[in-house]
Amino acid sequence: MSLLVVGSVALDSVRTPFGEVEEVLGGSATYFSTVASYFCQVQVVAVVGDDFPHEHLEFLRSRDIHLEGLSAVRGKTFRWRGEYGYDLNEAHTLETRLNVFETFEPVLPESYRKATYVFLANIDPELQSRVLDQVISPTMVACDTMNFWIAGKYDALRATLKRVDLLVINEAEARELAREPNIIRACRIVLTWGPKIVIVKRGEYGAIMVTVESIFSIPGYPLETIADPTGAGDCFAGGLMGYLANVNDWSEPALRQGIIFGSAMASFNVERFSLEGLRKLTYEQILERYEAFRRLVHFESVPSLG
Amino acid sequence: MSLLVVGSVALDSVRTPFGEVEEVLGGSATYFSTVASYFCQVQVVAVVGDDFPHEHLEFLRSRDIHLEGLSAVRGKTFRWRGEYGYDLNEAHTLETRLNVFETFEPVLPESYRKATYVFLANIDPELQSRVLDQVISPTMVACDTMNFWIAGKYDALRATLKRVDLLVINEAEARELAREPNIIRACRIVLTWGPKIVIVKRGEYGAIMVTVESIFSIPGYPLETIADPTGAGDCFAGGLMGYLANVNDWSEPALRQGIIFGSAMASFNVERFSLEGLRKLTYEQILERYEAFRRLVHFESVPSLG
Numbered sequence: 001m002s003l004l005v006v007g008s009v010a011l012d013s014v015r016t017p018f019g020e021v022e023e024v025l026g027g028s029a030t031y032f033s034t035v036a037s038y039f040c041q042v043q044v045v046a047v048v049g050d051d052f053p054h055e056h057l058e059f060l061r062s063r064d065i066h067l068e069g070l071s072a073v074r075g076k077t078f079r080w081r082g083e084y085g086y087d088l089n090e091a092h093t094l095e096t097r098l099n100v101f102e103t104f105e106p107v108l109p110e111s112y113r114k115a116t117y118v119f120l121a122n123i124d125p126e127l128q129s130r131v132l133d134q135v136i137s138p139t140m141v142a143c144d145t146m147n148f149w150i151a152g153k154y155d156a157l158r159a160t161l162k163r164v165d166l167l168v169i170n171e172a173e174a175r176e177l178a179r180e181p182n183i184i185r186a187c188r189i190v191l192t193w194g195p196k197i198v199i200v201k202r203g204e205y206g207a208i209m210v211t212v213e214s215i216f217s218i219p220g221y222p223l224e225t226i227a228d229p230t231g232a233g234d235c236f237a238g239g240l241m242g243y244l245a246n247v248n249d250w251s252e253p254a255l256r257q258g259i260i261f262g263s264a265m266a267s268f269n270v271e272r273f274s275l276e277g278l279r280k281l282t283y284e285q286i287l288e289r290y291e292a293f294r295r296l297v298h299f300e301s302v303p304s305l306g
Numbered sequence: 307m308s309l310l311v312v313g314s315v316a317l318d319s320v321r322t323p324f325g326e327v328e329e330v331l332g333g334s335a336t337y338f339s340t341v342a343s344y345f346c347q348v349q350v351v352a353v354v355g356d357d358f359p360h361e362h363l364e365f366l367r368s369r370d371i372h373l374e375g376l377s378a379v380r381g382k383t384f385r386w387r388g389e390y391g392y393d394l395n396e397a398h399t400l401e402t403r404l405n406v407f408e409t410f411e412p413v414l415p416e417s418y419r420k421a422t423y424v425f426l427a428n429i430d431p432e433l434q435s436r437v438l439d440q441v442i443s444p445t446m447v448a449c450d451t452m453n454f455w456i457a458g459k460y461d462a463l464r465a466t467l468k469r470v471d472l473l474v475i476n477e478a479e480a481r482e483l484a485r486e487p488n489i490i491r492a493c494r495i496v497l498t499w500g501p502k503i504v505i506v507k508r509g510e511y512g513a514i515m516v517t518v519e520s521i522f523s524i525p526g527y528p529l530e531t532i533a534d535p536t537g538a539g540d541c542f543a544g545g546l547m548g549y550l551a552n553v554n555d556w557s558e559p560a561l562r563q564g565i566i567f568g569s570a571m572a573s574f575n576v577e578r579f580s581l582e583g584l585r586k587l588t589y590e591q592i593l594e595r596y597e598a599f600r601r602l603v604h605f606e607s608v609p610s611l612g
Contacts, residue, residue, distance in 0.1 A: 017487075086487040181323075181392040184530045205511040206525060217525035217602050219512060224490045256605040290608045296523050297603045299562040302596045 001139065002114070003245040005032045006045040006106055006131045007121025007234070008078050009052070009070065014273065015083040018227045024274035025056045026080060028121035028144070031231035034278050035238030035265045037063040038286065040245040043112045045069040045131060049077040049100045059279070068109040075100040088229045088270075089203035108134040117245040119237060120164070122146050125157040132163055140250045142166035142241060144233065150177050162194040165250070168237050171202050184210060197255065199240070201233050207259055216256050221267035221293065228273040232266040235278070239265035264289040307445070308420070309551040311338045312351040312412055312437045313427025313540070314384050315358070315376065320579065321389040324533045330580035331362045332386060334427035334450070337537035340584050341544030341571045343369040344592065346551040349418045351375040351437060355383040355406045365585070374415040381406040394535045394576075395509035414440040423551040425543060426470070428452050431463040438469055446556045448472035448547060450539065456483050468500040471556070474543050477508050490516060503561065505546070507539050513565055522562050527573035527599065534579040538572040541584070545571035570595040 012026030029046045036042045043066040050072065060067060076099040082091045106127060113136050120128040120143035128143055135141075143164045149157050150173060157177075161167065167190060171183060178186035187198040187210035199209045204226075206219040239262035244250050264286060268277045318332030339348045349372040356378065366373060382405040388397045412433060419442050426434040426449035434449055441447075449470045455463050456479060463483075467473065473496060477489060484492035493504040493516035505515045510532075512525040545568035550556050570592060574583045 182530060182532070184528050188530075202511065205508065208525070208528065210528075215528050215602060216605070217528060218605075219514070219523035219525050222490050222514065222516075222521050222523060224488060224494075226488070253606055260605055287608050294605075294607065296521060299522070299524075299566055299600075300559055301600065302593050 001116040001245040001248045002041050002043060003036055003117040003119065003241055004043045004045065004108075004112055004115035004135065005029050005036070005119045005121060006127070007032060007119075007123060008101060009044075009046040009048050010078040010080050011052075012230060012274065013079070013081040014228055014230050016088070016228050017084070017086055019273060021228075021273045023079070025059070026230060026274060027078065028123075028231075028234045030060070031234035031269065031275065031278075032119060032121055032238040032241075033060065033065045034063055034275055035235045035269070036242030036245070037065050038265070038281065038283070039239070039242030039261070040117075042066060042242070043069060043115060045106045045108060045112065047071045047073060047078075047100050047104045049073065049075040052077045059275075066112075069106070069112055071104075073100050082230070084229060088226050091230070106131050106134075116140070116248070117241055118142070119241050120144070120160070121234060121237070122149075125149050125153050125160040128160045129156070129163070132160070139248070140165050140244065142168055142237070144168050144237060145173065145177070146170070147173050147176055158193060161190070164195050166197040166199065167195040168199045168201065168233075168240070170233065171200050174198070174200050183208065184215070199259065201236055203229070203232070207236065207263060209255060209259060211252065214252065216252075216259065218259060218263060218293070218297065221263055221289065222296070223267060223271060226270045229270050231275070232270050235266040235269040236262035238262070260290055260293050261286070264293065307422040307551040307554045308347050308349060309342055309423040309425065309547055310349045310351065310414075310418055310421035310441065311335050311342070311425045311427060312433070313338060313425075313429060314407060315350075315352040315354050316384040316386050317358075318536060318580065319385070319387040320534055320536050322394070322534050323390070323392055325579060327534075327579045329385070331365070332536060332580060333384065334429075334537075334540045336366070337540035337575065337581065337584075338425060338427055338544040338547075339366065339371045340369055340581055341541045341575070342548030342551070343371050344571070344587065344589070345545070345548030345567070346423075348372060348548070349375060349421060351412045351414060351418065353377045353379060353384075353406050353410045355379065355381045358383045365581075372418075375412075375418055377410075379406050388536070390535060394532050397536070412437050412440075422446070422554070423547055424448070425547050426450070426466070427540060427543070428455075431455050431459050431466040434466045435462070435469070438466070445554070446471050446550065448474055448543070450474050450543060451479065451483070452476070453479050453482055464499060467496070470501050472503040472505065473501040474505045474507065474539075474546070476539065477506050480504070480506050489514065490521070505565065507542055509535070509538070513542065513569060515561060515565060517558065520558065522558075522565065524565060524569060524599070524603065527569055527595065528602070529573060529577060532576045535576050537581070538576050541572040541575040542568035544568070566596055566599050567592070570599065
């Protein structure tokens with residue numbers, strides 16, 4: 001199945017306790033599509049400026065990612081500068097320059113309008129809705145959001161959520177969105193607004209999925225080396241949605257498997273800066289990490305007590 | 307097998323966003339032994355003052371907990387006052403009155419000296435060592451500790467750790483102890499100091515066990531109602547050690563099962579204030595929560611990708 005993503009393509013400058021990079025490839029649509037390309041055909045809707053390095057386009061094309069919906073316009077590419085302390089769960093944004101993203105109006109190429117799986121990465125919820133308007137009959141729609149839109153475009157965000165099957169969101173932002181400190185209760189509130197599934201990203205602590213019927217929770221993959229957490233959430237979503245599109249199934253068992261693939265892909269990403277951890281993965285590596293998750297959480301069924 | 311615990315028996319005053327209690331039953335040895343009593347015979351080494359309410363002794367006796375090593379001395383019982391904000395992972399201590407605990411010198415009754423499983427709850431590491439001196443030939447020794455001892459009695463703590471098989475410790479304190487921000491690396495450092503196993507308690511995010519050979523990680527049990535997190539760590543240790551003593555096995559599979567029992571017991575505890583969540587549990591409830599953990603983390607083995 002085809003998977004469409006709308007989001008940012010950016011040049012990131014990142015400092016962590018383990019190193020520093022300047023103007024490297026980044027952006028939510030970039031991380032998402034690169035990861036998803038290991039599972040299915042991906043169509044990107046985004047914008048770059050005329051300063052966007054050609055080598056980055058070549059890399060995305062080398063992953064067979066469809067770039068017909070990637071507009072290249074006059075001006076500068078979106079730039080983000082951030083840093084992380086030893087608490088790698090939280091990014092500190094130092095500078096955001098929207099540049100060409102400021103006037104971005106997504107227009108879907110005709111070939112994208114039949115997309116079956118759709119991911120609305122963390123952008124203005126009004127843009128998210130306008131992308132959805134152009135998709136003819138999606139099988140499944142997921143979105144992400146952040147505190148900036150929760151605070152500044154709450155009504156538009158609620159309108160988008162009405163049209164979404166799955167919300168993928170950071171833990172602190174789930175609490176803020178639902179105005180409820182308990183994360184399970186926060187998810188249950190959001191489940192009354194449209195989404196049938198809420199998946200909360202907890203950084204190194206893993207992820208939790210809440211539906212009306214059940215809860216699934218998984219720890220993070222334990223890593224001794226975390227170079228740069230940038231893009232981890234988008235990699236998680238890319239592995240999840242890429243897998244669902246691959247199997248064309250978003251039943252609960254498939255969602256659980258997708259969360260493992262998402263967690264595995266995010267773990268590869270954070271081991272290196274920018275997209276370096278994602279460029280040359282093999283399926284053996286991906287499947288090995290999936291199996292490592294099974295060993296990580298395995299315990300025997302309930303014993304009889306002596 | 308017999309399980310010995312040395313720790314505090316206290317009167318706690320606790321405020322959380324969900325309520326407030328004054329001078330209720332608390333203390334590490336109290337939580338630990340109450341939980342462990344569901345699994346095995348427990349021997350308590352602790353001290354109370356002459357103001358300790360008789361009804362609390364009656365409760366502990368009703369759980370078949372051995373109190374021969376509980377000294378009742380002239381003076382006031384240890385008191386702790388603390389509060390929690392909406393971030394229930396962190397207690398803010400408002401007042402600690404050691405009282406009779408200040409001059410506590412644990413002397414093991416003869417019947418305790420053959421204990422096979424030993425838990426040294428979070429007390430002065432010099433006292434932990436002096437308790438160990440009195441146990442003849444333990445099968446397995448575990449201990450807890452905290453930032454106060456890491457900062458103030460580091461050498462004594464390192465000396466205790468040399469004699470311990472298992473360290474059970476909070477996440478922030480594991481980082482502080484090993485002076486290493488990455489939690490897996492922090493555990494690997496501690497594994498070179500004596501313990502063969504390090505289990506890190508992560509509050510609502512669950513627990514992680516690191517040995518030289520493997521890593522086990524489990525999320526917290528998802529709860530919509532958390533009234534009071536006091537004692538959760540001691541309940542976790544009580545369920546874990548109680549189970550290991552019950553089956554007289556501390557192989558890795560048993561440890562993994564014990565961690566699930568510990569997590570289950572901690573989850574019952576935090577649903578109510580003081581020990582109210584632990585007084586009248588049935589084995590059916592405990593085993594049902596163990597099984598709920600299996601459903602919580604279950605996902606199918608690796609699929610073939612289309």
